[in-house]
Amino acid sequence: MNTIDHQNKPIVMIGSGLAAYTLIREYRKLNTEQAITVVTQESGDFYSKPMLSTAFASKKDVQQLISTSAAKMMEQLNIQIHSYSNVSAIDPSNHSLLLQSPDNKEHVLQYSKLVLALGADQIRLDIAGDATDQMLTVNDLQDYADFRERITNIKSVLILGAGLIGCEFANDLSLGGYHVEVVDLADQVLGRLLPKEIAIELQSKLSDLGVVWHLGTSAKTFSRAGDGFEIGLANGDVLHADCVLSAIGLRPCTNLAKLANIKTNRGIVVNRQLETSIQGIYSLGDCAEVEGHVLPYVMPIMQAARTLASILAGHDSVLTYPAMPVMIKTPALPLVVSPPASGSEGSWTIKSVENGIEGLFYGPQSQLLGFALAGSATAQRASLTKLLPNILGE
Ligand SMILES: Cc1cc2nc3c(=O)[nH]c(=O)nc-3n(C[C@H](O)[C@H](O)[C@H](O)COP(=O)(O)OP(=O)(O)OC[C@H]3O[C@@H](n4cnc5c(N)ncnc54)[C@H](O)[C@@H]3O)c2cc1C
The missing domain is CATH 3.50.50.60 (FAD/NAD(P)-binding domain)
Structure with missing residues (x-):
């Protein structure tokens, strides 16, 4: 059933990265009608950010990295996009935000619900x-x-x-x-x-x-x-x-949230429903922090997007994070890693296998808490992932 929010005010997403677009795709499976507006400092074209660090050798230019143009995203997802626009302030009491359009004009945009998918800046x-x-x-x-x-x-x-x-x-x-x-x-x-x-x-x-x-x-x-x-x-x-x-590291974008008195820590603090300290304002992706976890990777975004889509569509849902290994795209030595939680007690056991290395991190009760697999050992990714504890369980 399609529920339209707050007299047709749109759900507003700030950001057009993987977090915002995956959320919208998931949400559209549940609600095709609700108005959605995206505000982004970028063009709004959809691309895979992980490809940025593997595209030079294959001589890809920007156009080749764009998988779907902003115009196509608007059509496919039935959304409005304000491209090259910056949100400079949020006014939670009026359910509104202030944006500067590319011609430097200021606009006030009303929202029914707001999603902060602001990403992280390179330090x-x-x-x-x-x-x-x-x-x-x-x-x-x-x-x-x-x-x-x-x-x-x-x-x-x-x-x-x-x-x-x-x-x-x-x-x-x-x-x-x-x-x-x-x-x-x-x-x-x-x-x-x-x-x-x-x-x-x-x-x-x-x-x-x-x-x-x-x-x-x-x-x-x-x-x-x-x-x-x-x-x-x-x-x-x-x-x-x-x-x-x-490339010394990433810092979650928290300034806009701080200005609006939304609670921040390392990231924008959200609960397991992805809701910030202010009701009706949500956050996911590289800018968000869930129970102390800031996980700036693709897989956590997929988990969070499914959960938040369901919540925005009016269902009960709670975010879980299974173990989510990350592939490191170094063809010189392909790697898959699922590091143990920081501060975990235990030690690494390292074994050479043919054309690879297997690193397994065991805790004090001999339970597997993390792994690092190199070369041919990356083939064990799926079977080992099943043995790892959840990052955030039910
Ligand atoms: C080079 C590179 C390689 C990577 N490789 C991998 C990998 O192999 N595997 C993996 O899992 N992860 C990888 N990652 C991480 C992964 O790409 C990110 O986790 C993911 O793309 C983040 O998506 P996001 O939507 O949260 O943020 P972003 O894609 O950064 O989107 C943030 C959006 O917010 C908008 N925005 C911010 N502030 C404002 C504002 N005030 N007003 C309007 N708009 C605003 C920006 O314009 C942007 O559209 C890589 C990252 C990089 C940089």
């Missing part, structure tokens, strides 16, 4: 030097277009950060023919996701592609030098590169 390094404005990040299609343009006709890229995004870019750009160097404060790659043994193997496979590592140190200065840049490291080394890409 910017606080660094000295005259080139800090030249440091690039890649977190959306426009960033990708800018980065692609910047690295045309250059030879070397320095990446700050050896986490998931940094390692994926290192692999992809090396395959694309660039000389790649990577700097990270930690003394191993993918420090939060991999046991040491598998991290060393990944580092070695990427070194085979030509990647040069500067681990256990950080960038302190970033200055122009001729046509390129000079990067001073805390360990005293001085590096040169034609372009610098920062």
